[in-house]
Amino acid sequence: MIDAIIAASLRRGELLPETFPDTRDPVRPFYDALAASDPAVIAEVKYASPSGPTGATLPPGLLAREMAAGGAAALSVLTEPTVFGGDPSFIREVKRYTDLPVLRKDILVHPAQIAESRHIGADAVLLIAMVLGDDLPAFVNHSFACGLEPVIEIADEVELQAAVATGARIIGINNRDLRTLVIDPDRASRLGPLIRSYGRIPVAMSGIMAPDDLRRYRGRCGAFLIGTAISSAEDPKSATEAFVCM
Numbered sequence: 001m002i003d004a005i006i007a008a009s010l011r012r013g014e015l016l017p018e019t020f021p022d023t024r025d026p027v028r029p030f031y032d033a034l035a036a037s038d039p040a041v042i043a044e045v046k047y048a049s050p051s052g053p054t055g056a057t058l059p060p061g062l063l064a065r066e067m068a069a070g071g072a073a074a075l076s077v078l079t080e081p082t083v084f085g086g087d088p089s090f091i092r093e094v095k096r097y098t099d100l101p102v103l104r105k106d107i108l109v110h111p112a113q114i115a116e117s118r119h120i121g122a123d124a125v126l127l128i129a130m131v132l133g134d135d136l137p138a139f140v141n142h143s144f145a146c147g148l149e150p151v152i153e154i155a156d157e158v159e160l161q162a163a164v165a166t167g168a169r170i171i172g173i174n175n176r177d178l179r180t181l182v183i184d185p186d187r188a189s190r191l192g193p194l195i196r197s198y199g200r201i202p203v204a205m206s207g208i209m210a211p212d213d214l215r216r217y218r219g220r221c222g223a224f225l226i227g228t229a230i231s232s233a234e235d236p237k238s239a240t241e242a243f244v245c246m
């Protein structure tokens with residue numbers, strides 16, 4: 001499944017123009033938003049996954065407004081269209097409803113997709129270590145050059161070392177295995193303190209379904225990315241509050 005998503009993303013990247021205007025502004029405040037909040041909840045606008053629809057019903061702008069009202073420190077917006085039901089236009093829509101900094105969540109594999117991310121209004125981009133391999137440092141540098149905060153996603157100690165060798169200030173630990181989709185909640189507990197010891201912000205990602213799940217990472221991770229549990233909630237504002245008011 002992940003290989004098909006990567007191939008589709010490469011095809012999308014190849015269709016983009018090589019340059020976009022407005023790619024050299026200073027990095028926007030995604031980092032500051034996480035550093036200033038405890039717990040820093042990154043609420044994710046997520047409509048589907050390889051497992052099927054999440055059940056989210058509000059359109060992206062209204063969903064984002066509820067998440068902001070519930071106290072989210074920042075937002076993540078899935079823009080991948082083939083499996084996750086996303087679209088790059090969601091970022092602009094979300095930005096019309098909230099001032100919160102926004103992470104573009106996608107399988108980014110082409111340099112033009114980084115410049116595009118800035119152009120469509122993102123403040124940060126997800127760079128997946130497993131997907132980018134040896135290209136990771138170049139994508140980190142390109143993100144900073146485009147005025148974007150790179151957030152590297154890792155799954156193990158080897159990828160952690162590759163991430164800290166770059167200048168990235170935020171490193172996410174995905175508890176979900178991208179190939180098997182199985183969640184291992186101990187990943188973020190184990191790797192979070194190690195990332196902290198390098199002076200970076202560790203973000204626990206995936207499988208955080210209830211406030212108690214977040215509690216296990218307190219003190220070990222600095223931020224918490226929550227998709228399905230908030231996006232699919234009947235009342236996304238209250239669902240966000242429940243995580244923020246831990």
Ligand SMILES: O=C(O)c1ccccc1NCC(=O)[C@H](O)[C@H](O)COP(=O)(O)O
Nearest residue numbers: 049050178205206207208226227228229
């Ligand atoms: O969500 C999935 O099942 C998934 C499968 C394969 C690759 C990526 C996947 N999700 C992307 C994400 O990063 C999650 O949306 C994010 O971590 C939030 O996860 P959750 O809170 O469990 O919805």
